Amino acid sequence: MPTTILILGAGKSATILIEYLQQKAVENNWYLLLADGDENVALKKWNNAPNGHAIGIDILNTTKRHDLISSSTVVISMLPAFLHTLVAEDCLLLGKSLFTASYVEEGMKKIQNQIQEKGLLFLCEMGLDPGIDHMSAMELIHRIQKQGGKITSFASHCGGLIAPESDNNPWHYKISWNPRNIILAGKSGAIYLENGKEVSIPYTQLFQGYPILNIVEKAPLTYYPNRNSLDYIQTYSLEGIQNFVRTTLRSVDFCAGWNAIVHLKLTDETSFPLQEGTTIQQWFQNHLRAHSLEDKYDRLIQDPTLFSLLQFIDFKSEKIIPFTLTNSAHSTNNAIILQWILEDKWKLDTSDKDMIVMQHQIEYSLQNETHSIESSLVLIGKDATHTAMASTVGLPLAISVCAYLKGEITCTGLHIPTLPEIYEPVLKVLKQEGIVFTETHHIQSH
Secondary structure, eight states: OOOEEEEEOOSGGGHHHHHHHHHHHHHHTOEEEEEESSHHHHHHHHTTOSSEEEEEOOTTOHHHHHHHHHTOSEEEEOSOGGGHHHHHHHHHHHTOEEEESSOOOHHHHHTHHHHHHTTOEEEOOOBBTTBHHHHHHHHHHHHHHHTTOEEEEEEEEEEEEEOGGGOOSTTOOOOOSOHHHHHHTTTTOEEEEETTEEEEEOGGGTTSOOOOEEEETTEEEEEEEOSBTTHHHHHTTOTTOSEEEEEEEEEHHHHHHHHHHHHTTTTOOOOEEOOTTOBHHHHHHHHHHHTTOHHHHHHHTTSHHHHHHHHHHTTTOOOBOOGGGSOTTSEEOHHHHHHHHHHHHTOOOTTOOEEEEEEEEEEEEETTEEEEEEEEEEEEOSSSSSOHHHHHHHHHHHHHHHHHHTTSOOOOEEEOSOSHHHHHHHHHHHHHTTOOOEEEEEEEEO
């Protein structure tokens, strides 16, 4: 049986992964199997390539899922995060290694010992953020520590944005990845370390303004902290550090606008019945009335920037909300409706280019001197299909699978890419693919 790579999921972020592995399958005489819930999507992405085929599959059909996984050598899951544990349990049962770009799920942690005992590799967080952020950060951290440096401050910023040449809306933003994650971003608030103390920010204050970062010309950016940054202090072996934060980059106007969206409770996930034929304007006005938010909305739109941002979304639209957004009980929620509106308003046009920006800021002491490094990546996509997002999510995953199949990655167990054995071969190939960090160094004598 030839070496067979199974890719589960053919969504937006999978485009470059599929194309890269199609090429490598021919070079190495591997076989590629692409499976998606929508057969037409899978066939379109497959595009009649050699050395493999595409199929539609109901991922919840246990027998069909088992048959697919059984016939493969290695499995890549590009499915929504909540399905990873289901696939992971099958891979463990059937003795197949698993690769994913998503965060390590609790379900995977529970089977960690069994993964190790079976000699399998389950490699998670192998995309952009998480993924390239871990690898590029660990390469820097290990380099500084080898020199004898003591790291005192670490900040990692990353954002999927719109390239300046395609930026034509007041939000300075268009959707290049999972829209649901954009709508629900920050719901759990954030925790990070500042001057040795834990700082906890609730969701309602998360988007209220942070320093400006001039990483990209013509695009001043700010950020909001991600989830629980403290989880990664131990992962990065930075115990005792004074400052540690991981963030998401956005434009200043985006954060101001999203702060207003949050305070207007438009990302709320509480279910309510939707009458068939309801327009966007009717839903919005009903929502403001039901939560006594009319005065708040009137105050917000006194600000010219917020007026422009909210006007662009057009909450006065007479467009009818599709009844397909409701469940069997004909109920829906604000987050679902807002996502539907923004998927249209923030859609990438065919010729639009997205942009990935990442920057690590590290301070460390070495030989009575304070050093600082800024390591930055700016990558612009080619078009709405071959996006920088698809490249930076898909390539590290694809490259790591190739390295594993060629015997360059030999570790077993449940991992994220913080080991040199994992990140060195992947970063090397990413560099060849044009995903390169530039560094600036500063030294300050005591």
